[in-house]
Structure formats: C-alpha cells, structure tokens
Amino acid sequence: MGDLLDRVVVPVASEDDARTTAAAVLPRVASAGGEVVFVHVIEKAGGAVDKAGVEQREEYAAEIFAVVEDAAADAGVPVETDLRFDTDVADAIFAAGRDHDASAIAFTPRDGSRWFDLLTGDHAHDLVKQADRPVVVLPAEDEDE
Amino acid sequence: MSDEELAKDLGPLAALTIGVGTMIGAGIFVLPRQAISDAGSLAVVSFLLGGGIALLTALSASELGTAMPKSGGAYYYVNHALGPLFGSIAGWSNWLGLAFASAFYMVGFGKYIQNIIGMPDAFVVGPLVVPSIKLVALIGAGLFIAVNYVGAKETGRLQNVIVVILVAILAVFTVFGALNAETANLPDSKGFSPMLTTTGIIFVSYLGFVQITSVAEEIKDPGRNLPRAVIGSVLLVTVIYALVLVAMSAAVDPGFIGGLSDDKIAVVEVSRLLMGPVGAAALLFGGLLATASSANASILASSRINFAMGRDNIVTPDLNEIHPRFATPYRSIAVTGVLILVFIVAGTVEALATMGSVLHLIIYGLLNVALIVMREADPADYDPDYEVPFYPFTPILGMLTSFALIAFISQLIVALSFALVAGAVLWYFVYARSRTEKQGILGQYVLSRAEEMPETAVAAASSVQPDGGQYRVVVPLANPETEKELISLAATAAKANDGRVIAVHVVQVPDQTSLQYGADHVEQLDANSEELLAKARADAEDFGVPVETHTILSHRSFEELFDAARSHDADMLVMGWGEDSHGSPGRAESGMAELAGDLPCDVLVMKDRGFDPSRIVLPTAGGPDSELGAAIARYLRDQYGSEVTLLHVADDLDEGSAFLDDWAADQGLLDAQQRVETGDVETAIETAAEDATMLVVGATERGLLGRLVSGSLVLDVVDDVDCSVVLAEKQRTRSLTERLFG
Secondary structure, eight states: OTTTTSEEEEEOOSHHHHHHHHHHHHHHHHHHTOEEEEEEEEEOOSSSOOSSOHHHHHHHHHHHHHHHHHHHHHHTOOEEEEEEEESOHHHHHHHHHHHTTOSEEEEOOOOOOHHHHHHHOOHHHHHHHTOSSOEEEOOOOOOOO | OOHHHHHOOBOHHHHHHHHHHHHSSHHHHHSHHHHHHHHBTTHHHHHHHHHHHHHHHHHHHHHHHHHOOOBTTHHHHHHHHHOHHHHHHHHHHHHHHHHHHHHHHHHHHHHHHHHHHOOOSEEEETTEEEEHHHHHHHHHHHHHHHHHHHOOHHHHHHHHHHHHHHHHHHHHHHHHHHHHOOGGGOOOBOOHHHHHHHHHHHGGGGOTHHHHHHBGGGBSSHHHHHHHHHHHHHHHHHHHHHHHHHHHHHSSOHHHHHTSOTTSOHHHHHHHHHHHHHHHHHHHHHHHHHHHHHHHHHHHHHHHHHHHHHHTTSSOGGGGOOOTTTOSOHHHHHHHHHHHHHHHHHOOHHHHHHHHHHHHHHHHHHHHHHHHHHHHHOOTTOOOSSOOTTTTHHHHHHHHHHHHHHTTSOHHHHHHHHHHHHHHHHHIIIIITTTOOOOOHHHHHHHHTTTTSOHHHHHHHHHTOOOTTSOEEEEEEOOHHHHHHHHHHHHHHHHHTTOEEEEEEEEEOOTTSOHHHHHHTHHHHTTTHHHHHHHHHHHHHHTTOOEEEEEEEESSHHHHHHHHHHHTTOSEEEEEOSTTTTSOGGGHHHHHHHHTSOOSSEEEEEEOSOOOOSEEEEEOOSSHHHHHHHHHHHHHHHHHOOEEEEEEEOSSHHHHHHHHHHHHHHTTOTTSEEEEEOSOHHHHHHHHTTTOSEEEEEOOTTOHHHHHHHTOHHHHHHHHOSSEEEEEEOOOOOOHHHHHHO
C-alpha cells in the first residue's frame, strides 16, 4: 500500500483542527511524495435557516484554508482546497473523495468528550463506518504549545 | 447540484415561514386582550393598520433585498445607502430591537407555561421574589440561547413544521369564531387616539418580515422568492391577525374579555368558550410553539446582523468568531442571550413589546429612506429584480407612517429608544468611525456633486464620513528639537499614502505623582506641551497633510506609545531615538525591551542628525523590513527627489548584483544606484554612508528593537555613521510556524 498517501482527501473543521491535522498529515504525505486535498464542509440545514450565515461560514472557511495552505507550502506538499455545502458532513467528505479520486481519506480525531460528539454529531464515527475507500486515522502530534 | 444551489437552499416556503414564524408569536397570543381593552372594536383596525404600515416597508425591503441579497438584511441596506452613521443606528436598533422582542416573546412563553402547569405567582429565591412568569421566561430564554449556542440544524426544520401547525390552529379558531360571531357582541370603539397607541403596542407582531432579508443570501432565486416571502408573510399574518381579532371581539359577549382574571390568557379563554377544553389546549399549545419559534428565529437573525456589523467594523469582528466545535457564531449568540435575559428581568410585557416596536419602526423608516436614496443616486450596480410600485409615494408613505407611529407610543419608551439611538450615534463617532471604511451611497452622492448641493448638505456629509480606511501615522513627540524632523518623516509617509499624521505629546509624569494630579498640572509638568503640538501641527500642514494632536499623560511613556498607536489604529509609528527623545534617558532601555514583542503597526525609529533626504543609502538583504525601508526611500525620492543608493553585501559579487537587480525591480527602485560589496557588513554600511545624508535600515530577523537594546550591528552603525539613521521594522504577526513551535 505504498500509494495510500498518493492523493489524500483531508477534512478540516476549524482553524485549530486545521493546524493539528496539517501537522499530522503533511510530514507523512511529504515523505510519501503525495498530495493533499483539504476539504471543509459547511453543514446546511437543507431548507431551513442555518446556525450561521453562509457568508460568515465562507469567511471562516477561507481562514481555515489559509492555515493549511501555509502549512502545505512550508512542508512542500502540493495542495488543493475544496469547500463543500451539504446537509451531511460525512457524505460530503466521501463525495470529495470520489470527485478527487482520492487514494485515501485521512483525518486526525479531535479530542473532547463524548458529550461534544453527541452534540455536534460524531463525524469520525461516520467516516469509519461508511467508508468507501481507505480511511487513515492519524494521531495528533504531541505539541507543547 | 452546484455549490451555489446547495448554499442557497431556502425555498419559497422556508423563506415565508421565517417571516410568518417570527411574526405569529407572542404578539397575537398575548396582546389581543390588551388591544381589545384599550381600543375596543377598533382593535381589529389597529392590527390592520399595523399590517398596512408593515406592508409599505415590506415593499421597500423587497426591492432592496433583491438588489442586495446579503447577510444582515435591513442593517446592510441602511449602511450601504445612508452610510455607517445611519448604519450604526440601524444595526444597533435591529439588534437591540430583536433582543427586546425576544424578551417579550419569552415572557409570553412564561405566561403560557404558567397557564398550563399552574404555578404560584412568584417564587422566593434567596432574598428575591421572582414572579413565576419571569422565572419561566428566563429558563426558556436560557434554553433557546443554549440550543442556538450549540447549534442544531434540526431546529430550523422544526420551525417550518411549527408554522404550519400554528396557521392551522389559528384557522380553526377563526372558523369557530366566525360561526359564533354576532355584530351585537362588538365592544364600543374607544376612539382614534387609543387605537393608534394600541397599534404602537401590537406592532411588535409585525417585526418578522424584515428577518427574512437578514438571511437573504441563503434564499434560492432571491429575485423571485424574496419579495414573495416578505410581502406574502405580511399579508398572511395581517389577515390572520384581523380574523383572530374579529373572532375574539364578535364571538363572545362584550364584557367577557374585560371580566377575565389577570392570570388568564384571552385567546385561550375565548377558544375554551368556543371549542371547549380541546380548543383551550390547542391554543395553549399554539402559544407555546409560537413564542418559542419567534424567539428562536430572532436569535438566529440577530447573529446575522452582528456578522454584517462586524464585517463593516461597526462592532468588533471578534464578536463573530465561529465556534470550532459547534460552527455557530457563539459569542454573538451569548451576548444577545445576555441582553435578552437582562431585558426579561428589567421590563414589563408592555415595555418590552413597545421597545421592540419603536426600534423596529426606526429601522423601517430608515429602510424607506434607503430605498429613496438608492433610486435617486442610482449607482451602476443597483439592479433590483423587484421594484416598489408607485414610487416615490410608497416609500415616502412608508417612511412617514413608520416614524409617525412612534409618536403614539408611550413617551417613556420613546425617550428610552431615542437614548439608544443617541447611544448608537455616539458609538459611531467614538468607536466605529475610525474603524469602518465603507462610505454610504448618500455620502458619495452628495460629495460627488459638491458644486450643485447646498453647502450645509456637503458640510454635513463630509463631517460624518468614516475614516477607518485612512492611513494613519502616529508620531509621539517629547523633545522640541527633534519635532520638525520626526513630523517631516511622518508627513512624508502619510502623504505618500493619502493619510494623516497624529502627533501625540507624551508627558511623562513622575511615578510618585498621580495621573489626576498630573492632568491638573499639565502646564506645570510640561509648559511646552501646547507650543510643541502647535508647531507640529504647523509643520505637518506645510506638507499639506491633515493632522491631529493629542496629549497623553503617563508614568511609563514607552508602553504608552504602543497603546497610543493601537488606540489610534495606526498604520505606522514614527519615533525618535536618542538621549532625550522620549523622556528621561535612563528609562529608554527598559522601555525598548518591553517593545520587542509584537508590533502594533509598522515602526520607524529615527536617530536624528538633521532631516536631509538628498542622498539616501539603503542596505538590504531582502525581507519584509527592508521592503518597508524601500517604501520609505521611495516616498522620500518621490517627494524630495532623493538620490537613492542600494547596498547589498554578498559573498559573491555576481550573485549579489543579480539579487540586487531583482530586488530593486520588485521595490520600484530601478532608478537607484546599486552597490554590491563583499566582506564585513558593518564596514560596508559605514563606508557607503560616508557621503550620504540619511541611512535607512530595515530590521533583520531578531527584531529591530531587540537589537537596539542588545547593542548589535544596527546600533553600532547608528553611532558610527554621521548622517541621520531611520530604522524600519514591519508589523509582525507571528507566522504559522512560530505559533506552532514558538
């Protein structure tokens, strides 16, 4: 499976998540000589008012992508970004995997209690359960900030 | 589906339900009793009149919405058309108006809960006696704030279902009412004036349509669906309200409503009479849903308004931070939530309803004015899909009726509302004006026709213009001997950027003296203050650069300098450096050490040996700080025709010239002389500076100010050359890697 990290779709949810995920994913992809497509999904209510405005979420997405693009430039990894709108975050990530013909989907689990997972929907669980291509779970680097 | 379609997923029904769901709330479930008691048979007319006023504004809001389907709705249109002064008024009014309305909805919610579960009138909590209605209102508000703070996409869909149920319940209610209606039952009219006062109170029932515009960017095909939803929701609720009022006044005996005890809810009791216990239960259930959905929709809408205000820097954009987990604008929701809780505690039902009404009437009036301005100024990008009929009569009538209705509302409430408006104006001048950059269409229109416009209009327009976009150079002054040189350098930078100079006189107060004492004795502490600033003003004006002057009293002048740069939103700080530039010499070094952290803006430090920019030497090894140095050299060249020499010290002469060629081209300094040397950097600079009049040096990695303290290269050069030295350091925001590993 040397080509597992050839073309990796990596979901990022927030600026912090982008930082930890980039730190975990990029060195591994760099040494495998692969490339990364970072995906951010704006969760839509599907015909009702969203929890935050679309323009607001798009600005937020731009900040997240700025973080990963910087990090990828530093790591020398070719990078693309993909902003998606969907009512289901996991579905959107898999769709991105198909559209980009990804060799794998990689993510870094976010810490936090089961409560958070319950409240926000546990996407990590969905990603693993519904996988239609290899899913790589990378440990967050131990960073002493 | 394309992303565009996915992002805009609010269909016509969903858009309609936002308006209807926000409007059918506590207004119709709580207020009919008061309306009928106050206005008699004219209560129906009150609701119809309110609907009429709302409809006029709904037409204007529709046109503006189709022309500008942006997040933030009414605030955005007013800010765009009338500029940030009125934008500040509209934004604050909309935000606070929604918070007042939400507090009112939640008190209505409390009333319904109390009717369902039957609680004592008040609870004793410690030393406090809390009316049970307010207690429930607080708990309910806390719940809805929490739901929105965490964010659940399900609540939005639930809203659609709730609205359908509500309309169904009220429809059945009116049918029963119609079947039992007899004109003999109608109460007497109480006359015209109480009817108008009642309209002012019940107008809180018509706030919802404008919330549709605040999510305009999410509506599918806004050109068609937005006007339908906005106008349709007003028409629909007006008809529903009128029928409910007719049913309530004509289907029961005239004395029935007046005879109810205080804890009863009129619509519920009328329903009980008409349809039995099932009817009462349905209306109780409906009231709960209605008040809850109104509050929920209002909280969502206010976060959109906050976002739009933050984007224009009318409030701090920090308010609109997105929660990393919940992806909600959690700070905005939390602040709105606190406002709602405070208003619930502070206000009576009637006060909350009328505050919500008055603040929205102000916005509605301004919306109509905004429409007129957009039509008259007719900017090229103004292309609404929907146009208001009978222009200009419709918006003029809409404006007049909205503002006129305010006159019939209790004077105390009007006074409070105007105090809030005055607060918003003050907010603009004190906080927002220096930050916001957006100029309104009205201001542009007036100023671009300064010749034809009346002088007072031009003066008024220019005196309230935002100046947040302007380049600001802050110059702290202390020593009269270097004043002219520092001002010259600052004015050069300001002029090159069409900016202004802010001269700050830092008066150092001895530690043992209180600042208040200092303030009282400015003259004694520094008799030259006024003279110095007057000179600074005159010198800057010689450059044709606008100038402001301020005096700061401080124990610690160096920290104060950076604070001053921050509070004036400076783009550049120009400081003198030397024995007595900023107070007592002994303090300089400790002060410098404190400054070595993040810079609030670009910083120039001048070691002054006379301001003569005729021959400038600019050593460079690349990097952002040399680029700032290059910019300074360019400004001086453009304004004084300075002769610029670029100096690069390299290991290899050929590589060095190649680098310098590229660099000069990038910096727009191709006309400068290029000098490439090998060997010791310090010596090379000293040699090059021998017949220069000014040396401009960019800081290197470690931070210029740190180097000054540590006495490394730059400092030695400063002392070893004979000309003036300008040290430049760019504002630094720490890079990603520094944040990660620093």
